Amino acid sequence: MKLKEKNLFTGLLLLSFLLEGLDAFAILSIPFSWIGIALLLTAIPLSYLLGINVMSSNFSSIKYWIFYIFLVTILRSLAFNLDIPQYATTNYYQYVSLRLIKIVSFFIAIWLVHVISIYLTKRKIIEYVAYIGILISILSLYSYFSYFLNFPDFIRTRPGSGGWTQPIDRACSILRNYGTFREPSFLAVWTVPFIPITYYLARKNYKWYFLSIFPILSLVLTRSLTGVVSLLLAFALIFFISLVRAKKVDYLLLVPILAILLTSLFSSNISYTFPALDPSMCPPNSADKCDCSIYDDELDEAKNTQNIAESIFSRASLLLKGGIDGFGNFPYLIEHLTNLGVKFFGDGLGSANIIYSYEFEELSSQLISDEKVFRNPGQIVSFNNLYAYVYFSGGLIALVWFSYIVLSALLKVVLSREIVDTYLAILLLSILLMFFFQAEEPSIALGFAIGLIGLNRK
Incomplete structure (x- = not known):
């Protein structure tokens, strides 16, 4: 029976990671990632049927935080009176329900790690999950190379939030690694957590140094500033803390940094720019689609340079020089915050996004030829x-509470002298850094990290 239980719960966690990694695909209009979340939701009723109870005090703060978010969301939804935006693919209550389910899946990922730890060591859990990261990275690299080695890419079956899919093959655009995701940045955010755990495994088994090539190359080819810089910062900060505390250099913590930098340099050899359109096609297409030497600005030129290292790090330099205005939608977010003032209780999951969507339309609109363009x-x-x-x-209240949960987990592993905790600190820190600039919902990877850290208390 124990073998069946081990396989069942381990399989649920691994399948949820795998299906989340197949973000660009859907079956019968149901995204694979949501099928993975549905599988996670079955874990708790299955545990009750099998008589497994691991609801320890470790979960109390997270459990009550989620209950609080649920309460605010439900109460706010009862009085919510804005229409859901026109191109939304669900109605209001479906949209809010999906947001609630997503945050529950974050908690279940934490809880499931504890269930699996009944049957497997922490290292074995990490190893099984790392293989999923390697698999998705290999599939993503296949997709990338398919565009200039003339073999078929995967058929993406999941549209974006507006009901359409962003095209990959665009004249004069640099090829970025979309892999099995709808956006390169989504792939980067998903891939980053697998790199620290891969290098942890490599400390005892050198085959993981070879396997680490796949997620690192996959990440670098996304050209994601958020993913690459967050990972480098996490490794560098934890290396520095380790150096100060132990008063000796752990050279193995420098290996991933060197690997990422070298991969960024040498991967320029496999960089690819889609060819320009025939001059007769501009117009109606814009001139930069027929002449690849035309750029909107320095940032656009940096994005589309053949040199991947230059693309990533020159963009970082340009964004830093530009201040807060250079960071995507940050200026709109800050103005939205200023307009609403301090919110002690929030507007609820989903409802907050809808309110922001209408304000974002106005804040980001431009007047072109006396016409307002959104x-x-x-x-x-x-x-x-x-x-x-x-x-x-x-x-x-929710933000302070959540900050306490994640920062206490981070502090625990930063202060620990265990090697595994050093890499868990890098894992958690890289995720927390990425969440400043990409994605907005607590992920399975974040739940996995907090779950592993919580095992130290047992």
Whole structure:
């Protein structure tokens, strides 16, 4: 029976990771990632049927935080009177329900790690999950190379939030690694957590140094500033803390940094720019589609340079020089925060996004030829920031509470002298850094990290 239980719960966690990694695909209009979440939801009723109870005090703070978010969301939804944006693919109550289910899946990922630890060691759990990261990375690299080695890419069956899919093959655009995701940045955010755990495994088994090539190359080819810089910062900060505390250099912590930098340099040899259109096609197409030497600005030129290292790090330099205005939608987010003032209780999951979407339309609109042009008309806009999402959804109370949960977990592993905790600190820190600039909902990877850290208390 124990073998069956081990396989069942381990399989649920691994399948949820795998299906989340197949973000660009759907079956009968149901995204694979949501099938993975549905599988996670079955874990708790299955545990009760099998008589397994691991509801320890470790879960109390997270459990009550989620209950609080649920309460705020439900109460706010009862009085919510805005229409859901035109191009949303669900109605209001479906949209809010999906947001609630997503945050529950975060908790279940934490809980499931504890269930699996009954049957497997922490290292074995990490190893099984790392293989999923390697698999998705290999599939993503296949997709990338298919565009210039003339073999078929995967058929993406999941449209974006506006009901359409972003094209990959665009004249004069640099090829970025979309892999099995709808956006390169989504792939980067998903891939990053697998790199620290791969290098942890490599300390005892050198085959993982070879396997680490796949997620690192996959990440670098996304050209994601958020993914690459967050991972480098996490490794560098934890290396520095380790150096100060132990008063000796752990050279193995420098290996991933060197690997990422070298991969960024040498991967320029496999960089690819889609060819320009025939001059007769411009117009109606814009001139930069027929002449690849035309750029909107320095940032656009940096994005589309053949040299991947230059693309990533020159963009970082340009964004830093530009201040807060250079960071995507940050200026709109700050103005939205200023307009609403301090929110102690928030507007609820989903509802907060809809409120922001309407304000974002106005804030980002431009007057062109005496006509008002909107940037994302009729779409639900993401905060692209986990902390803003928690704040606007649950209020200041939710943000402070959540910050306490994740920072106490981070502090625990930073202060530990165990090697595994060093890599868990890098894992958690890299995720928390990425959530400042990309994605907004607590992920399975974040739940996995907190779950592993919680095992130390047992």
